[in-house]
Amino acid sequence: MNPVKVFFAALSVVAIVIIGLLAGYHRTQIVQRGYRGLAMNELYRDSYIAKEDVINKFPKPLAPAKTDGPTAAETYENVHVLGDLTKSQFARIMLSVKQWVAPDVGCNYCHAAPIYAADDKYTKRVARKMMEMTRHINTDWKQHVGKTGVTCYTCHRGQPVPARLWYSSPTSTDGLLQHRAIMRPPTASAADTNLPADALTDYLLHDDSIRVNGTTALQSGNRNSVLHAKDTYSLMMVMSESLGVNCTFCHNTRAFYSWDLSTPQRATAWYGIRMVRDLNNNVMLPLKAELPESRLGPTGDVPKIYCATCHQGSNKPLYGAPMLVNYPELVRPTTASTAEPGSAAPAAAAPAAAPDTVAPAAATKGTVAPAAAATGTVAPAAAAPAALSPHSAPAPSASVAPAATAARIAARVSPTIAE
Secondary structure (H helix, E strand, C coil): CCHHHHHHHHHHHHHHHHHHHHHCCCCEEEEECCCCCCCEEEEEEEEHHHHHHHHHHCCCCCCCCCCCCCCCHHCCCCCCCCCEEHHHHHHHHHHHHHHHCCCCCCHHHHCCCCCCCCCCCHHHHHHHHHHHHHHHHHHCCHHHHHHCCCCCHHHHHCCCCCCCCEECCCCCCCCCCCCCCCCCCCCCHHCCCCCCCCCHHHHHHHCCCCCCCCCCCCCCCCCCCCCHHHHHHHHHHHHEEEECCCCCCCCCCCCCCCCCCHHHHHHHHHHHHHHHHHHHHHHHHHHHHHHHHHHHHCCCCCCCCCCHHHCCCCCCHHHHCCHHHHHHHHHHCCCCCCCCCCCCCCCCCCCCCCCCCCCCHHHCCCCCCHCCCCCCCCCHHHCCCCCCCCCCCCCCHHHHHHHHHHHCCCCCCCCEECC
């Protein structure tokens, strides 16, 4: 064989391999969140950032409305939720909702024009519950949404149905050589690993304990199994994908279980998990009577929310666009019977927190009872991780990537998650 031909053939193969590698190359940015040597870094791919920039653009807010004049309840019929707003404020919110949820269809998506007061369409009845939910989040879950708040656009992004929802998985039978509790097929919702594909049911619908990590070198009372650890890790993978962050966004790699070493974002996530449980149980599940069969999942269950429903790949939905600054009407008005936003539940409802270490076991299993959450009470402050105060390994002041880098890898979805 001609050695020259062999050389050029080999050279061609090498060139093809190099071109293939370069074609799949993604420029990566690294943001340090702690001391060097602790792997406290966040990784961001520029190619995904460009994609996230597109879906995280918030529509220009409408001009503020007049705050004086007759109320919506005095002006219109059958106003259940926003009746406290003035006529002008109510019209502004309705026009905004049309832009946020159904820009192509318009008002007729919910209303049976010209009789706008009629409740004939299920979409209007569901929208009313969604508006109640939005006010509930902005008023009672400030520990998670802060002063930023949410609007319909946070989840819908101009679509009648949010792009990120989940349903319960159909029951699968074991294969001849496979036991589902031990060997699971890879799923996108668990980052293409064989971790459980339906951990969301246990932790975002039910209140199973998430904490499985022991705090001592040797076994000392922690009876959680490896399978339980896989369930928890699956949830963590879903959260990581939903926010487009690494584990170090909330945890310190030195000791994942330690609250003292964790970042403040871990406390925000702690409240977020409980907020999602509250919304799924007290808002989404009761909607089954309203939704048509075409809107239900493969097992006949309602669509449910999870982290990606709002975040959609960014650690702050819409890069932290200030919703409540532009739409203060979406906070429930305070009355004598309504707790102040962000206030704690009665002391009797607050479990004792372990001093300066971790959230108590009772708190990790969900401290907000459905009935209490529905009446406007919030997760008790005492149940929050005690004193996230002085971290042993503080992150640098510029610990969060700038807005251009804040976009994240979009959350992947499994067959049980609607897209």
